[in-house]
Amino acid sequence: MTQATGLRVRGLNKNFGGLTVAQDINLDLPPGARTALIGPNGAGKTTFSNLITGILTPSAGEITLNGHDLRALNEAQRVKAGVAKTFQITTLFRDLTVRQNLRLAQQERDGRAQSWFRRADSWPEAEDEIDAQLAAFRLSDMGDKRVDDLAYGQQRLVEMAMTLMLKPRVLILDEPAAGVPSSDSHLITDAIERLPDDLAVLIIEHDMKLVFQVARSIVVLVNGAILTQGTPDEIAANQQVRDLYLGGHHD
């Protein structure tokens, strides 16, 4: 049996021509991880996430999930293997209800889109699962509302709930609070805090308040390389990080 070691990245490199955008990155995301990836604009955070999800191919290095090599898998295969990045607001079906959006994600996961002949008596179970997911994201009252009629913060919760329907083992949250008014940002932090205990979560985020609220480990990326990583207390006390953030990067 494979041990649940989670996601392991070793010696990851990516060059675009002469530009190195990922440089010897080593990172572990074991089950239960709540790790934030921070760094100035252009540090390589999105590139790193794209290397993990399979949008980009590394120039060198290893990426494994519970010991299985992910490198040969394309994006869709990696989602099936358990590595998912949140659906983006732009991919939500805005005219459909929240429940219908979750159902689509569920059908995608089960390869059920074409299975119109599926036994009818198996559907209540599927709807129960959707109810549970709505409840987990405090969206039960909104299940029958059109996504377009929700506040932006709630739409971002729908993104997360849809992604969770895929039953990932590793979840990449790309700027989960971006665009959400500060009066609603607690919706996002609360939802992150309630994510399943055994899920490994990587949060790419500029909002330091959110990072220090939800992360148990912080990785600082600069020029494609890890400058340092540690607990929030260690990172807050790190002079290099303080210089980096006080020295010109403000969000």
Ligand SMILES: Nc1ncnc2c1ncn2[C@@H]1O[C@H](COP(=O)(O)OP(=O)(O)OP(=O)(O)O)[C@@H](O)[C@H]1O
């Ligand atoms: N397809 C590409 N071809 C060439 N260079 C690229 C490509 N994609 C990204 N880069 C470069 O890679 C570097 C890292 O970019 P990336 O978007 O990963 O940074 P980031 O940390 O996510 O930045 P931000 O916080 O602004 O989103 C930048 O210098 C960028 O210009």
